[in-house]
Amino acid sequence: MAVVHPTAIVDPRAELAEDARVEAFSVVGPEVALGPGTVVGPHAVVTGRTRVGAGTRIHPFASVGAVPQDLKYRGEPTSLVIGERNVIRENATIHIGTEGGGGVTRIGDDNLIMNGVHIAHDCRVGDHTILASFVALAGHVLVEDHAVLGGYVGVHQFVRIGESVMAAANAKISQDAVPFSLVAGDRARLAGINSVGLRRRGMAPEAIASIKRAFQILFHSKLRLEVAMARVEQEIEDSPEVRRLLDFLRKSERGICR
Numbered sequence: 001m002a003v004v005h006p007t008a009i010v011d012p013r014a015e016l017a018e019d020a021r022v023e024a025f026s027v028v029g030p031e032v033a034l035g036p037g038t039v040v041g042p043h044a045v046v047t048g049r050t051r052v053g054a055g056t057r058i059h060p061f062a063s064v065g066a067v068p069q070d071l072k073y074r075g076e077p078t079s080l081v082i083g084e085r086n087v088i089r090e091n092a093t094i095h096i097g098t099e100g101g102g103g104v105t106r107i108g109d110d111n112l113i114m115n116g117v118h119i120a121h122d123c124r125v126g127d128h129t130i131l132a133s134f135v136a137l138a139g140h141v142l143v144e145d146h147a148v149l150g151g152y153v154g155v156h157q158f159v160r161i162g163e164s165v166m167a168a169a170n171a172k173i174s175q176d177a178v179p180f181s182l183v184a185g186d187r188a189r190l191a192g193i194n195s196v197g198l199r200r201r202g203m204a205p206e207a208i209a210s211i212k213r214a215f216q217i218l219f220h221s222k223l224r225l226e227v228a229m230a231r232v233e234q235e236i237e238d239s240p241e242v243r244r245l246l247d248f249l250r251k252s253e254r255g256i257c258r
Contacts, residue, residue, distance in 0.1 A: 002034075017054075032065065035084070048096045049077060053084035053109065061091045068095040068121030070139060076103070083109035083127070094119040101140050108145070120157075132169070144179065146201050162248050164201060166194040175255045179245050180211050183257045190219060190257050203241070210239035218249075219258060225249070 002016035005023050010016070011030035020034040028040060029047035035054040040046055044058045048065030058064055065080045067073060078097040081104055088094070092113050097104045101122025107113075108127040116134040119125065123137050126145035131137075135149045138157035143149070147161050150169035155161065162179030171188040180198060182191040193215055198208050214236055218228045229246055236242045249256065 008040075029065070049079035050082070050096070051079070052082045053086070055085040056082055056088070057086075058088045059090045059092075059115075062088050063093045064088065066093065066095055068098055068139070070098050070121050072100060073098050073121070078103040078105075078121075080105045080107075082107040083111075085109055086111045086113065088113045089115040089117075091115050092117045092119075095121045097122045098139075126163070146197065148197060156254075159254060160248070160252070163244070164194055164197050166197050173257065175257050176248070176252045177257050179248050180241070181215075181257070188257050207239060207241050210236050210242050211245070214239075214242045214245060 001018055002020040004010050007024045008022045008026045010022055010028040013030040014028045015033040017034055017036040019036055020038045022028055022040045024042045026040045026043060027045045031049045032046050033051045035052055037055045038052050039057045041058055041060045043060045044062045046058060046064045050065035076099040078099065080094060080096045086107060092115065095105060098121045105121055105123050107125045110128050111125060112130045114131060114133045117131045118136045120137055120139040122140045125143045128146045129143055130148045132149060132151040134151055135153045137155045140158045141155050142160040144161060144163040146164040149167045152170045153167045154172045156174040159173055160176045162177055164180050165177045166182050167173060167177065168184035171184050172186040173183065173188040177183045180194055182194050183189065184191045193212055195208065214232045217232050221228055229249060232242060232246060
């Protein structure tokens with residue numbers, strides 16, 4: 001049976017796994033489902049149509065599943081889906097989705113969401129990311145796997161953060177940050193390749209070399225981007241990482257950090 005502190009308020013309609021734990025003075029709403037091994041820390045609030053995956057820990061004073069800060073929201077039945085083994089630290093806020101954004105805010109697995117982070121409606125966060133203290137994601141932001149956002153990073157709505165991006169503290173990102181890159185500044189600009197992050201991820205040296213070659217052609221050859229992309233396709237056609245990089249560039253609607 002789930003362990004619920006006597007001072008916690010858990011709606012009887014909430015679904016709690018047998019080994020879930022809800023600690024002192026926390027609140028769990030009627031449409032919440034807590035998976036195996038989840039912990040809701042003291043004074044945390046989990047509400048809305050929220051699903052929390054196995055092994056996720058929500059720390060004190062976090063607010064998870066509240067209605068979005070979107071004037072277009074009219075109470076439609078939207079949701080928040082959180083994967084497994086996430087750490088959501090103190091005072092973080094994560095909101096449910098909106099009808100206009102597909103109806104779901106989604107967090108993947110094995111993410112570290114530090115204190116004071118805000119994840120707005122309809123965001124999608126992948127796996128193995130780190131959002132450092134006071135990162136703010138506006139609505140509809142995509143953060144791909146293995147991205148790291150430093151403290152106080154702000155991300156404009158509809159921006160995409162590619163896989164293995166490293167964003168320096170205080171960066172303000174208003175255009176897409178391409179996969180494998182370092183970005184920094186206000187407004188954020190391309191500052192190189194996230195070589196350290198790629199090595200820590202366990203990426204093969206050959207793959208890193210292909211990415212470096214692609215960056216050289218795309219961003220330092222002075223070719224128009226469309227021409228540079230065609231050249232990369234011809235010269236580095238056997239790299240799956242480079243193919244993902246090119247696919248990301250083709251889908252950009254806001255432009256890219258350069």
